Amino acid sequence: MxxxxxxxxxxxxxxxxxNLIMFSRSHFTNYTPYRNHNSxxxxxxxxNHNNLSHQAKRKMSxxxxxLIYTASEKKAYNNKTKSNFTFKVNMLTLTLSSTQxxxxxxxxxxxxxxxxxxxxxxYHLKNYVWxxxxxxxxxxxxxxxxxxxxxxxxxxxLWNRIQNKLNYIDNATYSVGVKHPNSTDIHSLRxxxxxxxxxxxxxxxxxxxxxxxxSRSAFPDLPVKSHFHKSxxxxxxxxxxxxxxxxxxxxxxxxxxxxxGGSGELDNALLAEISRLQKEPESxxxxxxxxxxxxxxxxxxxxxxxxxLEYLLNSFIxxxxxxxQQKLILNEYRPPS
Numbered sequence: 001m002x003x004x005x006x007x008x009x010x011x012x013x014x015x016x017x018x019n020l021i022m023f024s025r026s027h028f029t030n031y032t033p034y035r036n037h038n039s040x041x042x043x044x045x046x047x048n049h050n051n052l053s054h055q056a057k058r059k060m061s062x063x064x065x066x067l068i069y070t071a072s073e074k075k076a077y078n079n080k081t082k083s084n085f086t087f088k089v090n091m092l093t094l095t096l097s098s099t100q101x102x103x104x105x106x107x108x109x110x111x112x113x114x115x116x117x118x119x120x121x122x123y124h125l126k127n128y129v130w131x132x133x134x135x136x137x138x139x140x141x142x143x144x145x146x147x148x149x150x151x152x153x154x155x156x157x158l159w160n161r162i163q164n165k166l167n168y169i170d171n172a173t174y175s176v177g178v179k180h181p182n183s184t185d186i187h188s189l190r191x192x193x194x195x196x197x198x199x200x201x202x203x204x205x206x207x208x209x210x211x212x213x214x215s216r217s218a219f220p221d222l223p224v225k226s227h228f229h230k231s232x233x234x235x236x237x238x239x240x241x242x243x244x245x246x247x248x249x250x251x252x253x254x255x256x257x258x259x260x261g262g263s264g265e266l267d268n269a270l271l272a273e274i275s276r277l278q279k280e281p282e283s284x285x286x287x288x289x290x291x292x293x294x295x296x297x298x299x300x301x302x303x304x305x306x307x308x309l310e311y312l313l314n315s316f317i318x319x320x321x322x323x324x325q326q327k328l329i330l331n332e333y334r335p336p337s
Contacts, residue, residue, distance in 0.1 A: 013270060015262040015313045016062065017069040018196070018298040020274065022266060023291050052204065052249060061200050063129050063256040064145060065298060068196055070127065070317055071147035076188075087188045089195065091202075092144040094159055097181040098171035100139040104132065105247035106166075107140055114162050116144075122158075123148050127321075129252040131203050145199055156184045196298045203250075255321050262312030273306045 014021045052060065071088040078085055094115070100107070112130070119125035128146040135141050160169050160183055172181050189195050264270065274294060278285045283296040301310045 011266050013264050013266050013312070014260070015264075015301075015309050015316075016259070017065045017301065017313065019293060019295045020277075020309065021291050021293055022274070056250065057204050059257075060129065060131075060204060060250050060252070062259050063252045064199050064203060065196055066256055066259055066317075067127050067129060067145060067147060067252075068199065069298060069302075070321060074147075074149060076149045085188070087149070089145060089147050089189055089199070090149070091187045091189060091199070092146065092150065092155065093141065093185040093187075094144070095135070095141040095183050096139045096163060097160065097168045097178075097183045098175060099137075102166055103247075104140050108132065108247050110165060111163050112142055114165075115159060118158060118162070119146075119148070119150070123150055127253050127256055129203065129250070129256060131250045132248075143203060145203060150186065152184065152186050155186060156180075156182065159184050259320075260316070262309075262314070262316040264312050270308055273308050277306055277309070 012023045014023075068089055073086050073088055075084050075086055077083070094112070096107070102110075112132075116125065116128070116130075119128075125146055125148050128144055130142055130144045132140055132142050160180065163183065164170060169179075169181065172178050189198065277283060277296060277300065278294050280296055280300060283294060283300075286293040286295070300306065301313055304310070
């Protein structure tokens with residue numbers, strides 16, 4: 001019987017900051033990737049639980065690792081200690097100053113988006129990863145991992161001005177009498193030993209608060225826990241639908257969302273480097289039917305011990321992130337002879 005399938009054999013390599021994948025597989029033109037079968041499950045899981053799906057966690061983790069790998073050391077001035085310090089990345093935290101009365105999606109589109117736009121314009125923000133979470137008080141808040149320096153007072157003034165578009169500062173002033181509430185925090189991460197491990201663990205953790213919270217002060221006539229039941233009053237349903245509309249849980253800059261990694265054809269020289277790499281103390285090799293995965297410390301490829309692999313990754317970064325990263329990462333770097 002005639003078979004219309006065409007057999008394809010691949011022997012290639014993909015290199016990322018903390019792992020590499022070796023493909024040596026045979027497949028046919030009618031082959032359906034396994035990831036397609038998981039798409040609906042990931043979507044349903046994310047929708048039902050308001051937590052990151054497994055696939056989303058992998059993408060977010062990759063974005064964080066590239067952000068840290070490509071970040072340069074920068075100098076900043078500490079007004080309290082009156083001294084300079086260096087850092088690569090920092091984490092910005094944003095909270096609402098009064099009880100949330102808009103859907104999560106509205107907060108993100110009206111407030112978070114404007115903040116990112118102004119950070120890009122004023123402070124040249126380019127690479128970032130953000131994550132939304134629900135606080136114990138029911139309000140949404142945000143963590144933004146970035147590679148820029150923003151003075152704490154300027155960030156707070158900026159965020160307070162933006163969130164008052166929806167009257168969150170005026171509401172705080174009316175309810176508790178605070179005119180300039182403390183709504184932001186900046187953590188430089190410069191004293192964290194393993195920044196990659198810390199950031200991925202912190203940003204990828206699931207939200208402990210998954211249920212919709214209804215303000216008792218805003219709806220005093222609601223019976224206790226009625227918003228968890230199917231038999232809620234009809235007048236309450238539109239509000240519950242708007243609060244439950246969370247939208248995206250995380251996001252990142254465009255450059256951090258399409259990370260194919262450094263690529264190349266496997267040859268004897270690359271295989272020799274990979275053989276040495278997988279013997280490193282923190283390295284681990286995992287063999288599957290269609291590929292082999294080697295995990296390693298994110299600092300390994302910056303050590304100069306594996307020039308071929310380093311060049312593949314740095315060449316991808318230079319082309320993907322643009323002229324600034326090209327100067328930063330390659331810095332007159334030449335292919336190993």
